Amino acid sequence: MSFTIAIDGPAAAGKGTISKAVAAHFEFAHLDTGLLYRAVGAKTLDGTDPIEAARKLVAEDLDADNLRTPDVAQAASRVAVIADVRAALVDFQRAFARRVGGAVLDGRDIGTVICPNAEAKLFVTASAEVRAKRRFLELDGKGLDVSQEQVLADVKERDARDMGRAEAPLKPAEDAVIVDTSDLTIEAAVASAIKAITQLRENA
């Protein structure tokens, strides 16, 4: 039997952290769909056409360590507005979601467009300031030369582009459970996500 958990939300809200913990708890597979757009965005920085890059994407392109930079994040959100880029990535995501044994997908449009029938949907969010601080600490810890002000400006620019685009804009699905992590520790955020999903599983 398949069971799909859709986890959407803005940049650095805690989607990835929560998704990994939820996947481990339920023993489900996890796909960070942001990496697909980051991989396409990274190729465009080398001059590759984004639609071509999306159509030719392979597993080896999804190297998380090299893709988690501010430049690639911006490039990802720029290619993510292109309808043909999104279309090229749909089948892979839907096939992953139908995995026997269950799947967690995190991104922007999982509960609204990719898996509108997902059994559990969460919308993970937090204030832009809290998210920028978290992302700054992460990038600073990796030795990247960034300021908290610049990270906040980047996060706000990406949020506006992701929410304002015509194709699959970032917004909570009507039936999503909202998890605001602004004042939550990672442990508390994970616990609240697991509790909400457990209730949905019992009622499924």
Ligand code: CDP
């Ligand atoms: O996947 P997404 O961009 O939404 O966020 P993430 O990579 O899971 O989390 C961004 C950063 O915030 C990570 O360094 C997490 O450890 C941290 N975080 C936190 O401090 N408190 C939370 N409740 C959730 C995440």
Ligand code: CDP
């Ligand atoms: O980790 P963070 O939340 O900062 O970003 P990400 O999840 O890696 O996504 C990078 C960019 O890819 C986002 O700003 C979106 O523009 C795009 N994206 C998307 O459009 N749809 C998805 N399902 C996932 C990501």
